[in-house]
Amino acid sequence: MSPLFSSLFLVFSFISPILVSADRQDPHNVVLEVQRSLNKSRRNLGSLSCEIGNPIDDCWRCDPDWDKNRQRLADCAIGFGKDAVGGKHGEIYVVTDSSDDDAVNPKEGTLRYGVIQDEPLWIIFERDMVIKLKEELIMNSFKTIDGRGASVHIAGGPCITIQYVTNIIIHGINIHDCKPAGNALVRSSPEHFGYRTMCDGDGVSVFGGSHVWVDHCTLSNCADGLIDVIMGSTAITLSNNYMTKHDKAILLGHNDSYEKDKNMQVTVAFNHFGEGLVQRMPRCRHGYIHVVNNDYTEWGMYAIGGSANPTIKSQGNRFLASDNRNSKEVTKHEGAPKSEWKNWDWSSEGDLMLNGAYFVESGVGARSSYVKASSVEARPSSDVSIITANAGALACRIGARC
Structure with a gap:
C-alpha cells in the first residue's frame, strides 16, 4: 500500500x-x-x-540526520524561487543571543549580526527564543534563517526586510505581531549603515529582491501585510506557510503603474490560509503568479485578487467558503471595469470548490511556457489536506526525524 x-x-x-x-x-x-x-x-x-507527496518535505524530512545535513534544504526548493541557495555554500552561524539592543553595532551572536555579514551564512538557533527587534532586520545576500530544532519567534517589533539583495531562504520561523518602526539608523552590511524612514510593519518585506524562498513559516497579526513582494522583485517561492488572523495577507506588486513588476514571477504553493484571514491570498498587480495546491479554509472578502492585468493560474487548490453568502467568490478583479478585466488572464484548473465557492475566470488561459517555468506539477486538489498537513513552522527536535 x-x-x-x-x-x-x-x-x-x-x-x-x-x-x-x-x-x-x-x-x-x-x-x-x-x-x-x-x-x-x-x-x-x-x-x-515519511513521503506524503509534498515535494519539498519529501526531499529532506525523511532524513533522521537532517540536523547534520541542514544545507541540503537548499536543494529542495520548487517554483520560481527554486534557485535560491541562501547560505548553502557558507558556514553555520549560531544565534546565541536573542537581544537586539543596537541596530548599528549589533553584538556577535545576535540574529542581526549574522544577517548583515557579506559572506554566505546558514543561520540557526541555539535554543528556543523570542526576538523582539528594535528596528527592521535588513538582510544581506546569501543568507538562510533556519529555525528547525528550536521554537523561534520574531515578534512584537519590526520584522524582516529583504531589500535589493538576492538568494535568501527563511524557514521554520514564527513571525507575528510585527509593528512599524524607523526614523533611525540601521546597519545593512559590515561596511554600511544608513537612515531608515518608518517601515510599514510587514512580516516579510521583499523590496527589489530576487531568488527568495519563504518556507514553513507561521505568520499572523502584523500591522500591514504578512508578506509583501514589491518593487521589481522576482524569482520568489512562498511555500508551506500557515497564515492566520490577519486582514491583508500577501501583496505582490508595488502599485498599478510600477511597470518593473511586470517581470515578477511568484509561486504560491502548499500553504494553508486559515482562520481569521480576510483578503490578499495573494493580491497581484503585474507579472505571472502560479497558485498551486494551497488550502483555503477562510476568507472574509476574497482569496485571490488583482489589478493591472496580472496573469494568475490557480491550480489544484481547495477553496472552502464560509457560510457568509457575501464571501463565496474566490476572486476579485480590482480597479477596472468588466470590459477591461475580462481580458486579464486568470484561470482555474482542477480546483476544488466547496460550500458555494466559485472562481471567476477571464482571458484565454495561462501560457503553458509559464507553467513549465514554475517547475511545480500540481497534485489533485483532493490531496491538498495531506500535502498541507504540516504547513507552518515545524516542531523539529535534534536527533529525531522532523
Missing part, C-alpha cells in the same frame, strides 16, 4: 463515524462535515508517513 493511500485510508477512518451518522442528511452537508473533519485531523497526518 502506497504512503499516500495509507494516509487517505487513515483520514477516512477518522471520519467514518460522521459519514454513518450523516447518511440521512443533505449530501452537501455531508461533504462539508467531511472537510471539517479533514481540517481537524490534518495536523496529525504528517506523522503517518
Whole structure:
C-alpha cells in the first residue's frame, strides 16, 4: 500500500463515524462535515508517513540526520524561487543571543549580526527564543534563517526586510505581531549603515529582491501585510506557510503603474490560509503568479485578487467558503471595469470548490511556457489536506526525524 493511500485510508477512518451518522442528511452537508473533519485531523497526518507527496518535505524530512545535513534544504526548493541557495555554500552561524539592543553595532551572536555579514551564512538557533527587534532586520545576500530544532519567534517589533539583495531562504520561523518602526539608523552590511524612514510593519518585506524562498513559516497579526513582494522583485517561492488572523495577507506588486513588476514571477504553493484571514491570498498587480495546491479554509472578502492585468493560474487548490453568502467568490478583479478585466488572464484548473465557492475566470488561459517555468506539477486538489498537513513552522527536535 502506497504512503499516500495509507494516509487517505487513515483520514477516512477518522471520519467514518460522521459519514454513518450523516447518511440521512443533505449530501452537501455531508461533504462539508467531511472537510471539517479533514481540517481537524490534518495536523496529525504528517506523522503517518515519511513521503506524503509534498515535494519539498519529501526531499529532506525523511532524513533522521537532517540536523547534520541542514544545507541540503537548499536543494529542495520548487517554483520560481527554486534557485535560491541562501547560505548553502557558507558556514553555520549560531544565534546565541536573542537581544537586539543596537541596530548599528549589533553584538556577535545576535540574529542581526549574522544577517548583515557579506559572506554566505546558514543561520540557526541555539535554543528556543523570542526576538523582539528594535528596528527592521535588513538582510544581506546569501543568507538562510533556519529555525528547525528550536521554537523561534520574531515578534512584537519590526520584522524582516529583504531589500535589493538576492538568494535568501527563511524557514521554520514564527513571525507575528510585527509593528512599524524607523526614523533611525540601521546597519545593512559590515561596511554600511544608513537612515531608515518608518517601515510599514510587514512580516516579510521583499523590496527589489530576487531568488527568495519563504518556507514553513507561521505568520499572523502584523500591522500591514504578512508578506509583501514589491518593487521589481522576482524569482520568489512562498511555500508551506500557515497564515492566520490577519486582514491583508500577501501583496505582490508595488502599485498599478510600477511597470518593473511586470517581470515578477511568484509561486504560491502548499500553504494553508486559515482562520481569521480576510483578503490578499495573494493580491497581484503585474507579472505571472502560479497558485498551486494551497488550502483555503477562510476568507472574509476574497482569496485571490488583482489589478493591472496580472496573469494568475490557480491550480489544484481547495477553496472552502464560509457560510457568509457575501464571501463565496474566490476572486476579485480590482480597479477596472468588466470590459477591461475580462481580458486579464486568470484561470482555474482542477480546483476544488466547496460550500458555494466559485472562481471567476477571464482571458484565454495561462501560457503553458509559464507553467513549465514554475517547475511545480500540481497534485489533485483532493490531496491538498495531506500535502498541507504540516504547513507552518515545524516542531523539529535534534536527533529525531522532523
